Amino acid sequence: MITLVNPAFGTKILFAADEDDVELWLDCLDDTILADKLDDEAVKRKAAAMAL
Amino acid sequence: MTEKQINLIKPAGDTTTQPSFNISSWDYGCCGLVHFDRANSRLRINFGDGKVAILTISDSKSLHAARDLILARSAVSKISHEFLRKKVLAAGNVLATSHLVPAFSKHHDHEQDRVFSSTEILDKERRHAHGMMQHLNDNSNSNSNSNTNNNNDFDSTNKPKPNTKSKSVEGYLTTKIDRQWIRSYFHFKFDSARNLPILSCRNSKASPNATFEIELHNACVFAGGSSSFRLQDGDGRDESNNYKKSVFAFGVQTNNSFFIFASDDAEEISRWVGCLSTVLIDDARNVMLASDSTLLSSHLFEVLKRDECVGLLSNAEIRVNINVCESFQTVDVDIVSEGTTSASATTPAPAPAKAPAKAPMPPPKPPPADDDSVSVKKSKRSSKNSRRTSQPRPPPMGKGSGEGSRSVSSSTIAEEAGEGESERSENITRLPPTPPRAPPRAVPQAAKFDPTEITMAPPRRGFLRLSASEKFFYVVDAAVKPPLLRSFQTEAESKDTSNQLEALVLNSETMVKYACDKRKPMRRSRK
Numbered sequence: 001m002i003t004l005v006n007p008a009f010g011t012k013i014l015f016a017a018d019e020d021d022v023e024l025w026l027d028c029l030d031d032t033i034l035a036d037k038l039d040d041e042a043v044k045r046k047a048a049a050m051a052l
Numbered sequence: 053m054t055e056k057q058i059n060l061i062k063p064a065g066d067t068t069t070q071p072s073f074n075i076s077s078w079d080y081g082c083c084g085l086v087h088f089d090r091a092n093s094r095l096r097i098n099f100g101d102g103k104v105a106i107l108t109i110s111d112s113k114s115l116h117a118a119r120d121l122i123l124a125r126s127a128v129s130k131i132s133h134e135f136l137r138k139k140v141l142a143a144g145n146v147l148a149t150s151h152l153v154p155a156f157s158k159h160h161d162h163e164q165d166r167v168f169s170s171t172e173i174l175d176k177e178r179r180h181a182h183g184m185m186q187h188l189n190d191n192s193n194s195n196s197n198s199n200t201n202n203n204n205d206f207d208s209t210n211k212p213k214p215n216t217k218s219k220s221v222e223g224y225l226t227t228k229i230d231r232q233w234i235r236s237y238f239h240f241k242f243d244s245a246r247n248l249p250i251l252s253c254r255n256s257k258a259s260p261n262a263t264f265e266i267e268l269h270n271a272c273v274f275a276g277g278s279s280s281f282r283l284q285d286g287d288g289r290d291e292s293n294n295y296k297k298s299v300f301a302f303g304v305q306t307n308n309s310f311f312i313f314a315s316d317d318a319e320e321i322s323r324w325v326g327c328l329s330t331v332l333i334d335d336a337r338n339v340m341l342a343s344d345s346t347l348l349s350s351h352l353f354e355v356l357k358r359d360e361c362v363g364l365l366s367n368a369e370i371r372v373n374i375n376v377c378e379s380f381q382t383v384d385v386d387i388v389s390e391g392t393t394s395a396s397a398t399t400p401a402p403a404p405a406k407a408p409a410k411a412p413m414p415p416p417k418p419p420p421a422d423d424d425s426v427s428v429k430k431s432k433r434s435s436k437n438s439r440r441t442s443q444p445r446p447p448p449m450g451k452g453s454g455e456g457s458r459s460v461s462s463s464t465i466a467e468e469a470g471e472g473e474s475e476r477s478e479n480i481t482r483l484p485p486t487p488p489r490a491p492p493r494a495v496p497q498a499a500k501f502d503p504t505e506i507t508m509a510p511p512r513r514g515f516l517r518l519s520a521s522e523k524f525f526y527v528v529d530a531a532v533k534p535p536l537l538r539s540f541q542t543e544a545e546s547k548d549t550s551n552q553l554e555a556l557v558l559n560s561e562t563m564v565k566y567a568c569d570k571r572k573p574m575r576r577s578r579k
Contacts, residue, residue, distance in 0.1 A: 001322075002516075003564070004537070004556055004562060004564055005562065005563040006556065006559070006561055006562040007561055008556075008557050010326065011325050011326055012326065013321075013322040014516040015319075015517040016516055016517075021514070024512060026564060028512035029512075029562075030564055032528055032530045032535045033535075033558050033559070033564060036530075036533075036534055036559050037560035
């Protein structure tokens with residue numbers, strides 16, 4: 001069972017076929033979110049550097 | 053007088069204004085109700101058994117952060133140990149009993165300005181529970197109770213959204229009222245006549261009258277990533293109920309009470325959580341369990357640590373320590389940012405004089421040895437963590453603070469927050485005790501940071517179920533900004549993206565939670 005929570009869509013619960021599949025989905029979702037977060041931070045840092 | 057007004061301190065030079073929400077240490081997590089007084093920038097925390105702390109925070113954004121931290125954490129605490137009187141433990145797999153939680157307004161007598169004793173509270177709880185059952189269909193009772201409690205204490209963002217008043221959900225759930233588990237037919241809908249969201253309970257679907265109603269105005273719903281619940285009685289024994297197998301559950305906190313609703317049908321719980329979380333809250337962080345935020349933040353922290361970029365995000369880690377001595381004369385709270393010096397280490401707390409060093413509340417009991425799903429689940433996620441970085445995980449936040457009064461509970465918290473995974477995991481090599489963390493860097497090293505170094509999992513596409521009958525093809529699309537999880541009827545449609553059903557945004561505000569199903573045999577972690 002995978003639970004996604006976001007202010008935009010509330011809570012979404014999804015079911016994968018098996019534990020391995022859950023793992024793969026979780027890895028992918030975690031990584032995607034983390035990458036997006038890091039991208040955002042990189043953009044902010046770049047903007048801050050530009051401002052200086 | 054058991055109330056202490058204290059100040060939350062930010063470290064000197066810390067100019068962060070928008071801290072992220074990671075709880076790394078929580079010495080005493082027995083939060084009852086958190087009253088968010090926006091006008092006075094105060095959080096008033098009722099610990100449920102007569103202890104009240106008032107936290108005054110200087111800037112409003114920190115107030116929001118602290119509020120969110122406490123709300124998220126209190127959900128865990130309630131479900132886990134303290135509020136359930138140490139009957140249960142949360143560590144991945146939550147063992148839960150349900151219990152009517154003392155209410156702030158119910159137990160604190162404003163006129164007499166005194167706090168009721170634990171015995172009085174228990175008596176009141178029992179009377180309240182009996183009252184709920186006896187005053188069948190007495191809607192005014194619950195309404196007046198709740199309405200008198202509003203008084204600007206709760207954040208208005210929890211009010212129902214206008215466009216969600218048409219949503220409803222119904223079905224059989226099991227909850228515990230006054231020490232008895234009952235399986236009843238519950239129906240949640242927005243009562244237009246009273247302009248309130250109401251959860252009504254009937255003995256069966258065919259019963260014409262409600263046995264009791266719970267008014268969910270200003271209520272929060274808590275759904276955890278760890279959804280395999282086991283029900284226990286007050287002595288820690290498994291209850292002889294219908295749930296020999298996995299039990300899924302969610303919690304609802306109202307102004308007055310906290311309920312756990314359980315079912316052995318995960319999809320039933322999914323329907324309820326989906327509806328309630330949409331209707332009852334605007335702020336999804338309120339349903340975030342701390343372990344989940346910790347998981348996400350720990351990934352971030354690991355990467356930054358590996359790249360020696362700790363401090364790069366000076367506000368990436370916010371540590372909140374709340375230390376309540378048993379005398380309840382002192383409440384120490386400090387919020388510090390990772391990469392800066394601990395406030396408590398540099399600045400004396402402005403709180404009244406510290407009580408003598410009394411032992412903090414004892415840690416909760418360790419998980420039962422036969423709880424395989426805990427270790428298996430943790431090891432799976434831990435293996436994922438371990439392959440992201442070759443370095444050992446950093447010591448739990450707070451261990452380097454050098455504050456002896458927190459040493460006992462910090463290990464407890466570390467375990468809860470996932471830092472104790474290695475101890476339970478059979479797949480993780482035991483590491484030697486980690487030394488106290490070196491003084492954090494004060495200067496960010498942005499030049500060394502490169503997000504592209506992170507090893508990302510390959511894109512995923514495949515079928516996922518929403519329910520037994522709803523199965524769609526999902527694709528994670530990281531190419532767009534923000535990345536999306538999109539669903540399609542068929543795999544063919546996903547390729548030309550012609551008939552997209554839904555797109556779930558996967559930005560940094562998204563929390564991903566994990567839950568295992570104890571009914572299915574767990575496999576060993578992949579290597």
